[in-house]
Structures are given as structure tokens and as C-alpha cells.
Amino acid sequence: MALNLRQKQTECITRMLNLNQPVNSTGTANEEVYKILIYDKYCQNMLSPLIHVKDLRKHGVTLYFLIDKDRKPVHDVPAVYFVQPNQSNIQRIVNDASHSLYDSFHLNFSSSIPRPLLEDLASGMLNSDSINRISKVHDQYLEFVTLEENLFSLAQKSSYVQLNDPSAGDREIEEIIEKIVSGLFCVLATLAVVPIIRCPRGGPAEMVASALDQRMRDHLLSKNNLFSEGGNFASSFQRPILCIFDRTFELSVGIQHDFRYRPLVHDVLGLKLNRLSVPGEKGGMRSYELDSFDPFWVANGSLEFPEVAIEIETQLNKYKKDVDEVNRRTGGNAEEFDGQDLIGNTKHLMNAVNSLPELTERKQVIDKHTNIATVLLGEIKERSLDSYAKKEYDMMVRGGIDRNELLSVLKGKGTKMDKLRFAIMFLISTESIPQSEIKSLNVSLASANSASRSNIVDWAEKLYGQSISAVTAGVKNLLSNDRQLALTRTVDALMEGRPNPEIDSYVLYDPRAPKSSSGASHLKGPFKEAIVFMIGGGNYVEYGSLQELALRQQPVKHVIYGTTEILTGAEFVEQLSLLGQKMGLGSSSAPPTH
Amino acid sequence: MAKIRDRTEDFKDVVRQTALSLGYNESKMASILSSFIIHKPLQRTSFTKAALKTLESIRTLEQFIMQHRKDYVDMHRTTEQERDSIEHEVTIFIKACKDQIDILKNSISGEEANSRGWLGIRGDHSNADTIAHKHGVVLILSERLHSVTAQFDQLRARRFQDAINRRIPRKKMNRVSSSNATEIPKSINSELREPDEPQPEPLRVQQQLLDDETRALQVELSSLLDAVQETETQMVEMSALNHLMSTHILQQAQQIELLYEQAVEATSNVELGNKELSQAIQRNSSSRTFLLLFLFEEPMEMGCELIDLQPAVF
Numbered sequence: 001m002a003l004n005l006r007q008k009q010t011e012c013i014t015r016m017l018n019l020n021q022p023v024n025s026t027g028t029a030n031e032e033v034y035k036i037l038i039y040d041k042y043c044q045n046m047l048s049p050l051i052h053v054k055d056l057r058k059h060g061v062t063l064y065f066l067i068d069k070d071r072k073p074v075h076d077v078p079a080v081y082f083v084q085p086n087q088s089n090i091q092r093i094v095n096d097a098s099h100s101l102y103d104s105f106h107l108n109f110s111s112s113i114p115r116p117l118l119e120d121l122a123s124g125m126l127n128s129d130s131i132n133r134i135s136k137v138h139d140q141y142l143e144f145v146t147l148e149e150n151l152f153s154l155a156q157k158s159s160y161v162q163l164n165d166p167s168a169g170d171r172e173i174e175e176i177i178e179k180i181v182s183g184l185f186c187v188l189a190t191l192a193v194v195p196i197i198r199c200p201r202g203g204p205a206e207m208v209a210s211a212l213d214q215r216m217r218d219h220l221l222s223k224n225n226l227f228s229e230g231g232n233f234a235s236s237f238q239r240p241i242l243c244i245f246d247r248t249f250e251l252s253v254g255i256q257h258d259f260r261y262r263p264l265v266h267d268v269l270g271l272k273l274n275r276l277s278v279p280g281e282k283g284g285m286r287s288y289e290l291d292s293f294d295p296f297w298v299a300n301g302s303l304e305f306p307e308v309a310i311e312i313e314t315q316l317n318k319y320k321k322d323v324d325e326v327n328r329r330t331g332g333n334a335e336e337f338d339g340q341d342l343i344g345n346t347k348h349l350m351n352a353v354n355s356l357p358e359l360t361e362r363k364q365v366i367d368k369h370t371n372i373a374t375v376l377l378g379e380i381k382e383r384s385l386d387s388y389a390k391k392e393y394d395m396m397v398r399g400g401i402d403r404n405e406l407l408s409v410l411k412g413k414g415t416k417m418d419k420l421r422f423a424i425m426f427l428i429s430t431e432s433i434p435q436s437e438i439k440s441l442n443v444s445l446a447s448a449n450s451a452s453r454s455n456i457v458d459w460a461e462k463l464y465g466q467s468i469s470a471v472t473a474g475v476k477n478l479l480s481n482d483r484q485l486a487l488t489r490t491v492d493a494l495m496e497g498r499p500n501p502e503i504d505s506y507v508l509y510d511p512r513a514p515k516s517s518s519g520a521s522h523l524k525g526p527f528k529e530a531i532v533f534m535i536g537g538g539n540y541v542e543y544g545s546l547q548e549l550a551l552r553q554q555p556v557k558h559v560i561y562g563t564t565e566i567l568t569g570a571e572f573v574e575q576l577s578l579l580g581q582k583m584g585l586g587s588s589s590a591p592p593t594h
Numbered sequence: 595m596a597k598i599r600d601r602t603e604d605f606k607d608v609v610r611q612t613a614l615s616l617g618y619n620e621s622k623m624a625s626i627l628s629s630f631i632i633h634k635p636l637q638r639t640s641f642t643k644a645a646l647k648t649l650e651s652i653r654t655l656e657q658f659i660m661q662h663r664k665d666y667v668d669m670h671r672t673t674e675q676e677r678d679s680i681e682h683e684v685t686i687f688i689k690a691c692k693d694q695i696d697i698l699k700n701s702i703s704g705e706e707a708n709s710r711g712w713l714g715i716r717g718d719h720s721n722a723d724t725i726a727h728k729h730g731v732v733l734i735l736s737e738r739l740h741s742v743t744a745q746f747d748q749l750r751a752r753r754f755q756d757a758i759n760r761r762i763p764r765k766k767m768n769r770v771s772s773s774n775a776t777e778i779p780k781s782i783n784s785e786l787r788e789p790d791e792p793q794p795e796p797l798r799v800q801q802q803l804l805d806d807e808t809r810a811l812q813v814e815l816s817s818l819l820d821a822v823q824e825t826e827t828q829m830v831e832m833s834a835l836n837h838l839m840s841t842h843i844l845q846q847a848q849q850i851e852l853l854y855e856q857a858v859e860a861t862s863n864v865e866l867g868n869k870e871l872s873q874a875i876q877r878n879s880s881s882r883t884f885l886l887l888f889l890f891e892e893p894m895e896m897g898c899e900l901i902d903l904q905p906a907v908f
Contacts, residue, residue: 020600033649034642034731057737062730063723072721076642118605122612131609132629137601226599 003240003529005560006149006292008190010050012142016108017059017080020138036074036102037064040083043110045155046145047082049274049291067092071101078104078135084143085113087120094124097133104135111143111182141189141226143182144562147274148292151543152562154183159564160247160536161575163204165582177204180535180564181211187531187562188216188242189226195242195531197509198494204535205246209509212244216511240529243494247536250486252396252428254537254572255421259389261308262301263540265290265372267568268379278375288368296365302544305380309373315366323359326352384413392425400430417570424573488545491532495557497524529558537572538563606630641701645731648694652735655687656742659749666749669756677753684746688739695736702728733851757830 015021017037037056039047044066056064065071067083079102083089097105118137125131146152162168162176188195197213199205219225247254258264265271269278271290280286290297300311329352380386391409395401406426410419493500508524532546543561550559567575606627613623638646662680665672672680702725 033646034727034734036727057730057734060734062727062734072723074724074727076639077727113601115608118601118608119612122605122608123616126609126613126616126618126626131626134605137605139599139601141599 003191003193003531003558003560004149005152005187005191006050006146008192009142009144009146012140012190013047013050014059016082016138016140017056017061019078019080019106020108020136033060034062034077035060036077036079037061038067038071038079038081038083039064040067040089042084042143042155043082045273046110046142049145049147071096073099073101075103077102078106080106080108082108082140083110085109085111085117087117090117090121090124094121094128094130097125097130098128100130100133103133105133106136106138107134108138108140110140111186112139112141113137141186143186144190145273147566150547150558150560152187152560153538153566154180154562154564156180156183156564158575158578160572161579161582163246163536164248164579167582173207177207177211180208181215183564184208184212184242184533184562185215185219191531192227193240194220194227194512195240196527197242197244197511198503198506199244200246200249200506203246203248205244205249206507208535209244209507213509213511220511239527240531241494241527242531242533243491244533244535245487245490247534247538252425253485253487253541254539254567255424255428255569256392256396256541257385257388257418257421257569258541259304259386260301260541260544261303261305262297262544264305264376264380264385266540266566267570268376268385269372270568276372278372280371281374286371288372294365294368296369302548305373305376305386308369309377312366312369312373315362316370319359319362319366326355326359382413383415383418385418388414388418388422392422395425395429398429401426417573421569421573424576485542485545487532487534487542488549491530491546491559492549495527495530497526527557528555529560531560531562534561534563536563537565537567537575539566539568602630641698641728641731644694644698644701645735648691648698648735649738651687651691651694652738652742655684655691656745658687659684659742659746663749667752681750688743688746691739695732695739698728698735699732702732736851754830754833 017035019035053064061080062077063074067081067089079096081093083093093105093107096102122131125134143154144152145155156179159176159180163173165172194216197209199209220227258267265276269276274289274291276288276290277285278288292298296311296315300308303311388409391401391405409422414422490503493503494506534542538561542563546559546561550557609626610623613626618626666677666680
């Protein structure tokens, strides 16, 4: 049973578009065939990687609008609302109903709508006397964005900053944890699995894990719950494991430069919701879509950049050969032109006509990636990203670099952000940092025109001056020579279930087991499937590494990776600097709060 | 599966409670709750009725094709004539559906034109959203029709493929027989020369002449047959190609419709955008005129100070 998150989410959405009636392909004449879809910004982001506009039409959706847009009445149609349950959306719905914009309203909320909001909705409707317009109210439990089959994001911004903010009170922290738990609950509900939960002790990961465990226990108490349809999987073989981590577990992955295709495109060109905008060859901006329907992207996303360029070349040559062959077979070969060959020629012509669409598509894909690779190459050369990636890798493996080399890099090519990231990687990779080093680092950073950001270095040093220095050392030890991330090793160990000093201290939660039972050993047994969740921000490097792990196993295992948001290195460092400011490290006069 | 997700019962509960707290009396409560159970029969516009009818016809067409599919494709179940008649019926059906869709399309643009008449203010029933929605319905219908047509085109292509395949071996047979036929006249000619010298009975000569004529005729007829069959094959191929082309053309028509719909939706934004732009331009030009006038009216003695001021104004 391979968990395919994207497919399950698409199924739920299809059912919703069918007005929550069972999807019937032969379908008798359904009176409510044409409908209008209305969503809010969050749900729009969720729908855009999943469904194209053409597919919406297959389900009878004629128009689709944002809920905030000014809309006019359309008679005769039911309206399907798909929004987050919050105050402003409810107000808008009440407004629409009171103006009788549509004949009937089918309300779908991306997560469970709480009772107070339901009451607001009811009172609003009663006051405007439009209660008869509401047909149905549904909770869809779909509050997450699935980018690929095994990759999801909760699209919750700045959770790292909020969780580590020194001025945040208990209340705020609880709210954030609640939001994360709600998102995770939606993912599990869509997959219809009750996993075994494991996480390291202490920190946000344990808080989220225990809150999620509680929520699932409460939910499972009712007989007809979301998970009962999945069947009862008693043995741990069938249940997946949910591993929850916090970003602080491995900071380096969020910051370092990587040289593989997918992380490069995300980091350098800004891939968002599987869409990308790059300057085209003729000058304008071109927008591309990069998802699992693009065969080149799927096959070559995890290759290093030079190999990708070679692959594009190969594909282009193959395409040219195929086109030449088609031309040869159907082209005017005058000397062979007699009656006998006419039939053969026509057959070839028919084949050629049939293969034209496929050839055009291949050419489009090749052109797309050529364009992307060209723009990438320009950026790489300008910022010498290849040397950053290599030196950072060397630093992590060897534990520091020569001081002169460090200074030369800081004086060399690259944007301010690149140098900053390099400096932070240096701090992470070296174990002991003498004070003089910090000063000179500050000086060279300042001279490289990043005066305002030199405080980051202060912050980083202080952060590691705390007990987290132990984590740093631990992180470094976990790294092996073959570039495996600490996360990947830990997940591997957790999935195998053998006693392992690294993970033995990890907490275990099982929502199905009664509270009093001890952590039965069979629950730690080998798992075929895993869901890995990173609080605070993840990226394509981790995703790629986990996929490699899954494919490497015998038999092939299955890993789903999710995070609160997908961040580029630059975005994460921005959050870190924000955190540094909040910690009061911005000005030299303010004493550190910790 | 959807049981737990359906909150409609919860909602009704909440409505009941809220109504109580607002002090609704019994009859009002009853009417509200009953409106949940019994939905008022929707009054459909003529447009929707027509659209649903068209949808029904397309579904019927699909079913018809499904039913006769086996007969059509399998070589030995039907004759060529029956296949032709199936094709003919389907073509008529497709044309009828296409006409219905065209009528719907024209009714939208007709309504659009009518409503613009009075001071450019659109009537209640034909705002931008409704028009876009109607275009959407028409587009969905034509896409549906197109997919059914494409299915049938595939069946047709298979039929022609079979026809072509059948022709090829026959052609080869004809080739062999025609090469034999060319040899016969030679032998006839050689035989004809011989009777010149001896003096056989005139009957035999006459019979031989008749035989020769028959054989010559035979050769001529078989070569004619050859030519005719060849032409027929070519015709079959040409029409097969034609059908393939027509599918692609139909696809193009679809794309054009799509562009049209997008244009309709975009006009509402572009109109606003254009208005804003023209207002901004107006404001810009009027302010510039004002400033120029202001500056020019100043006495020239102001001199360099004014000249210094000018760049700062913009």
C-alpha cells in the first residue's frame, strides 16, 4: 500500500467538485452539472499544483473566483465554496448569501470549522433571511499544499522565528503548535492512516508530537471517525512511522549551497508552487511549470548541474534524429516515387501526423529546460556557486577550512547573501571558534558591504554558546563521508527499528494504544513507510536525500516529506536575522537577553 | 467516507439554537428547518434548459457509438454498406449537436448585444459574470462533443487502416497477374506470325483470331481493373488523411473558443485598468501644464534660482 498523497488529495477535491456525491463515471443526467467555484488565497495555492483549469471544466466548473473579488449574481447555478474557516471568509459568505448571488451554496472548509464560527455563520444567515440558500456544509481536512507525490508543505510562514522568539509567551507558542498539529492532522486524515509517532526529546518537535497524539486519541474515540475506513492495521508492518523534527536539529541543510538541479532551480531562480518565471531568450519573462508531468524534471531533478546540461544535449540530439527520420520517410524522394510506394508513403504520413503532437511536446520540454539551464548557468558563473557548494561540502566533511581560504572566498565573487551563508556554514562546521576569528570574520563581512548583517555572526556564536553547542557537535558526528544528511541517517535508523544509540532516547507515541500500556517493542519494528515532518522550514535538498534513501532500500520503501514551509537558503537566513534582531543583538549596546 | 466530514447536521443544530436565542416563534422555525429538507424547485432559465438538452443529446450519441462499436470495427459482422450507414447516422447526429451548440453560442452574443443598447448599462441578467458563465457552459459542451467525435474518428481510422491493408495484397496479386498478361501477347504475336507461311484451314485461323481478340480484351480489361483499383486505393488513403486532418482542425476551433472566453473574462479587468491609466495620464498632463504656466508667469528676473528649481519639481 503505497501512500500517494497527491492522488488522495486530488480524489478529495474531485469529490468536492462533484458536490460531495460519489463520483459516478457513467453518470445519469445530474441536474447540477454546471457550477461555480469560489476559493480564498490559501486554497488557490493548494489547488494550483493539483488541478489545471481544463480539468476543472471536466467536472463542470464554468467559473472560478477569489472570494474577495467583487462578484455579480449568476442565476441557476450552485456555488462551491472552498475556503479556510476564518472570520473574514464567513462574513463574505454571509454577504454573498444575503445578496443572493447564487442559487445554492455548498460550503467546504479546508479544515474543521469550529463551533463559534458556525454560530456566526448561522446568525448571519438568519439575520439576512437567506438560510434557504445553504445546501451543505463540509469539512474537507485538506489544509496543506502537495507539491509532488511525496512532498507537502503546510504553507505556514515564519514558524521558525515564532517558535524561537524569546519574547513569545506560552499562549503564542501554543497557538503555533496548534496550527501545525491541525495541518498534520489534515495530512493524516487525507491519507487515512494512524501512524506511530517518534521524535527527539525536548523542543517544538516533542510539543507537536504530544499534541498531535492527544488530538488523534480524542478523535479515535468516536466510532465513525476518519480513520476507520482505512481498515484496521494491527501490526506495525502496515502502519507508517511519523518522524517529527525541528529545524535546529540540522541547521546546515537550510543554509548551504547545493549543486543539484532541483535545489538549484529552487534556490537560485525561485521555484514557487511548481511555477517558475525566468527571462526568456527573446527578452520577455516566461513562466514554466515544473511538476511530475514533466518527464525531464522527474528523471533529472537530482542530478548535478553539469550532468543535467549533458542530458539536455543528449535529448536534443535524439529529438533531431527522430525528426530527420520522420522527414526522410515522408519527404519527397522523387526517384522512388512510383505507385507501389504510394501506399507505403501514405502509411508513413499517417504515422507522422500521429506522432507530431508527441514530437512537439518533446521539443517544448527540451526548450524549456534549455532556457532554465541557460539562466542558471549565467547565475552560477556570476556568483561562482559551484565553488561555494564544493567548499561548503568540504567544510562540513573536514570540519573547517583554512583561514586564508575563508577570507579569499569572502572577498571573491558572490552576492552578500552567498557570503553570509558561507560564513554561517563555517561557524557551524568548526567546533571551537576562537574570539579573534569572530572579529576578523566580522571585519571581512563588513568590508564585503554587509555591515548590517554582521550581527548574525554574533547571534550564531551566542546560539551555539548555549547548550545547543552540544547539538552542533552531535550534528557533526552524525555526518558521514558520503554526504548523507543527519536527517537521512536518523530516519533510516528509525525505519529499521534496530537498537541504535542515536535514536534510543527518542519519544514514542501511539494514538491507538491505550494510555497505560508501555512502549511495546513491536512498535519499533521495521517500517515500510515513513512520513517525515520538519518544523520550521525545509527544502528540496532534504526531500531529494530522503527519496534517495527510500529508493536505495531493498525492498524499496516509501518516504513522504513535509514541512511547515519550503524555504530557500536566503529566506531562511532572513528569518535567522529577524530572530537575531528580536534577541536584541542588533545594536552593540543592548545586552543579550540570554 | 464522507460521513464525518458532513457538517450539515451540525449546522442545522446551530441554526436551531441561534433561532431560539433570537426569539423566533414556532412557525418561523418550522419554515426555516423545512427549507433545509425541501429545496424549492429551481426555476431554470431557458439557456440552462437548452444546455441540459444538448448535454442529453451528446450523451445519447455517445451511447449510440458504444452500442454499435463492435459491429463497426469487427470486419466480419457487418458489410461495408452497414458501416457506411452507421457512419452516416453518426455524422448527422454530430451535426445536429453542433448546431445546438451554435444556437446556444449565438444566444449569448445576441443577449450581450441587446443589453448594451440602453446607455451601455447592462441589464440584471447579463452581467459580465453571467456571460462568462454561459461561455463556459458552451465551451464545456463543445469539448464534450469533441471528445466523442475524436473517439469516433479513431474507429474510422481503424476502418480505413483495415481497408488499406486489404488492398495491398490484392495489388500484389494484380501485379503478378499483369506480368503474366504481358507475356501472353508476345506468345500470341509469335503464334500469329506462323500461320502466314503454311496454309491451314480458314476456320482455325478465324478461331485463332477470335481467341486473340478475346485475350487482347482480357488484357485490356484487367489493366483497366488495375487502374481503377489503384485509384480507389488512393481515394481511400486521401479520405483517411482528410479525417485525421479534420480532427486537428476541430481541435483548433476549440482553442479559439478558449481564447474567446479568456478575453471575455479579461475585459472586465482590462477596462478598469485602462480607465485607471487614462486617469493617471490626465492627471499627469494637467499638473504639468499647471506647473509650466506657474513657472512661466514668474518674472524672468528670478533667473538661475528657477532653473535650479525646475528639476526638483519633477
